[in-house]
Amino acid sequence: MCGICGLAGGDLDRARVERMCAILAHRGPDGSGIYQSDGAILGHTRLSIIDLATGDQPMANEDRTVWVVFNGEIYNHRELRRTLETRGHRFSSQSDTEVLVHLYEEYGEAFLPHLDGIFAFALWDARRKRLLLVRDYFGVKPLHYFFDGMTLCFASEIKALVQDAAVPRRVNFQALHYFLNLRYIPGESTLFENVWRLLPAHYLVFENGAISIARYADFTPREDTSHDEAFFVEGIRHYLREAVRKQLMSDVPLGVYLSGGLDSSALVAFMRQAGADPIRSFTMGFNEPTDELDDARIVANHFGTEHHEIVLAPDPLREFPRVIWHAEEPKENILQGFLLSRFARQSVKVVLGGLGGDELFAGYDLHRFIYPAQGMHRWVPRCVADHVLHPLSRAAFAFENRLGNLALDEYRRGVQMLLALGDPARYYAILRNVWDDDRGQFANIYGAALRNLAREQTRRLLDPFFVNGARGVLNATLWAEFNTKMVEDFLANEDRTAMAHGVEVRVPFLDRDLVRFALTIPAQMKMRGNSTKHLFRRTLADVLPSPTLRKKKWGFSFSPYHQFQKDLRQVVERVLTRERVQARGWFNYDYLRRILDHPPHPRLRWHYFFLWNVLGFEIWYQMFIEGDIQKPCFDLEGYTGTP
Numbered sequence: 001m002c003g004i005c006g007l008a009g010g011d012l013d014r015a016r017v018e019r020m021c022a023i024l025a026h027r028g029p030d031g032s033g034i035y036q037s038d039g040a041i042l043g044h045t046r047l048s049i050i051d052l053a054t055g056d057q058p059m060a061n062e063d064r065t066v067w068v069v070f071n072g073e074i075y076n077h078r079e080l081r082r083t084l085e086t087r088g089h090r091f092s093s094q095s096d097t098e099v100l101v102h103l104y105e106e107y108g109e110a111f112l113p114h115l116d117g118i119f120a121f122a123l124w125d126a127r128r129k130r131l132l133l134v135r136d137y138f139g140v141k142p143l144h145y146f147f148d149g150m151t152l153c154f155a156s157e158i159k160a161l162v163q164d165a166a167v168p169r170r171v172n173f174q175a176l177h178y179f180l181n182l183r184y185i186p187g188e189s190t191l192f193e194n195v196w197r198l199l200p201a202h203y204l205v206f207e208n209g210a211i212s213i214a215r216y217a218d219f220t221p222r223e224d225t226s227h228d229e230a231f232f233v234e235g236i237r238h239y240l241r242e243a244v245r246k247q248l249m250s251d252v253p254l255g256v257y258l259s260g261g262l263d264s265s266a267l268v269a270f271m272r273q274a275g276a277d278p279i280r281s282f283t284m285g286f287n288e289p290t291d292e293l294d295d296a297r298i299v300a301n302h303f304g305t306e307h308h309e310i311v312l313a314p315d316p317l318r319e320f321p322r323v324i325w326h327a328e329e330p331k332e333n334i335l336q337g338f339l340l341s342r343f344a345r346q347s348v349k350v351v352l353g354g355l356g357g358d359e360l361f362a363g364y365d366l367h368r369f370i371y372p373a374q375g376m377h378r379w380v381p382r383c384v385a386d387h388v389l390h391p392l393s394r395a396a397f398a399f400e401n402r403l404g405n406l407a408l409d410e411y412r413r414g415v416q417m418l419l420a421l422g423d424p425a426r427y428y429a430i431l432r433n434v435w436d437d438d439r440g441q442f443a444n445i446y447g448a449a450l451r452n453l454a455r456e457q458t459r460r461l462l463d464p465f466f467v468n469g470a471r472g473v474l475n476a477t478l479w480a481e482f483n484t485k486m487v488e489d490f491l492a493n494e495d496r497t498a499m500a501h502g503v504e505v506r507v508p509f510l511d512r513d514l515v516r517f518a519l520t521i522p523a524q525m526k527m528r529g530n531s532t533k534h535l536f537r538r539t540l541a542d543v544l545p546s547p548t549l550r551k552k553k554w555g556f557s558f559s560p561y562h563q564f565q566k567d568l569r570q571v572v573e574r575v576l577t578r579e580r581v582q583a584r585g586w587f588n589y590d591y592l593r594r595i596l597d598h599p600p601h602p603r604l605r606w607h608y609f610f611l612w613n614v615l616g617f618e619i620w621y622q623m624f625i626e627g628d629i630q631k632p633c634f635d636l637e638g639y640t641g642t643p
Helices: 014-023 077-086 098-114 173-182 229-247 262-273 293-303 316-327 335-344 357-361 366-379 382-403 406-418 424-431 440-445 473-483 485-499 512-518 534-539 546-550 560-575 578-584 589-597 602-626
Strands: 002-009 032-037 040-046 066-074 117-125 130-135 144-147 151-155 202-207 210-215 254-257 280-285 306-311 350-352 504-506
Touching (some): 032 066, 098 130, 229 262, 254 262, 316 335, 316 485, 406 424, 424 473, 560 602
């Protein structure tokens, strides 16, 4: 894994790219390089994983007319290389990166669907003065860009773009609104105005002063009802075993994140089957009742891993500014990954992670609310949902809001879920804590500066996943999660927390072939009797220890209720002072105060997340908009007090 950056078009300033590389050094601590030509400058920072001796970048073809900077791994690079050699191409390294320039020479961008891996890269065709930006199928690796009409600027991380005055630092308040509803920013937008993300499975072409963007691969689910469960069990085993085998490719020490749940435990099992030795496993505890340390030990002992444990400190928010710097968003669910990656980096440079399994095989508790409601959605006509139940849902919020009892919030949401039957997108949005359907909540959340700004409603982003009723509500939900929260929340978190410490995370569940196969499995096989991961558990029945197969899913996160009582409340008090909040005008201090003054309660989970996100946004704003990007402040005390 690495960091990539560069410029193309009008204003080509090498010093600017040098600064971009410097600010991405954590992604590639093993070296850096820059290529400059008439029309483009490419920058690269290297984390050496494969071909340690001759894999430096930027890398070119034989006549140095095609250049590339690459972040990721191409797992089928040896097969692609052999084919290219039979067609006369000559290689100067053993690196997977070099196949990209030769593939482009041979096929143009038509080669993209043949890549098997995780990747983001920029390829410069010097003859045509043409830049190609590409992001992998499922968004494992990031790629951002800014275009002012003349110069295209791109980078793995936004901080490399906005550290230069040529890219204005302004807040995208529509993206902030989405973030406050979803706790991640979906789609192309970022929290920075006019800074964009290239979407997964898309490529951007910059040529003749203009950009165009297109999709190069489609993974739309297509259920196959012609086979029984036994067929799909064998298919999952085959494709997951192959994915793990391919992703063990490394010239440096490699490990695995192990929670003790089904997904990470399955990776350990198939690593052992593939002959990996030693298997270095890493897990974290939170000093909370739902800690999974014992569960991870069961798997580690069963498969004989070299096991490592770390326990979260009682005041993790002291790391929050540093984490926000790397995440570039004020997220609350990223501290744990940051600390675990830092711990793992003491032993390895590469880890396998279990992301993707829950989205493919229906593993979240959320799915236990979706599954039994599928038939009920069909019984309620849409006109009844829109004109009878929807107004009642808004009335339920208004009634609870007038009562002012925050602990009633979860009950009110339960009522609103029932009143969303017949409208699967709204039902799902309520489960995901989306609140902007209730206009009265705007007055609770926002201060005078934001309350009356026109905003697009969050469910607009979710509706397209639920338009095909024939697909079924569970399948629609899985597909929505796969394309939104998994990409812009979980995968974004994993990349930023790991690369903050120069660790590469690979995700076998997002292997191209495994995903294609999993998307053919009928939804009724993925869950049975409202039990999550029915088929996947059957797949692992003779692979994992019995306690692991029976284990309840907790998720790799700490409880906001417990965190509020550790250090969240006191930090919010010190950073979000009445004077500062009212001077900004973004948020309603009285509502923040109501949450802070309410006796701690497990049913205030959403409210504690809200506190965390407002706290994070204040730190983010001081750091990225008002602060010195070259010298960020990582001391939490630097963000406390009055403005």
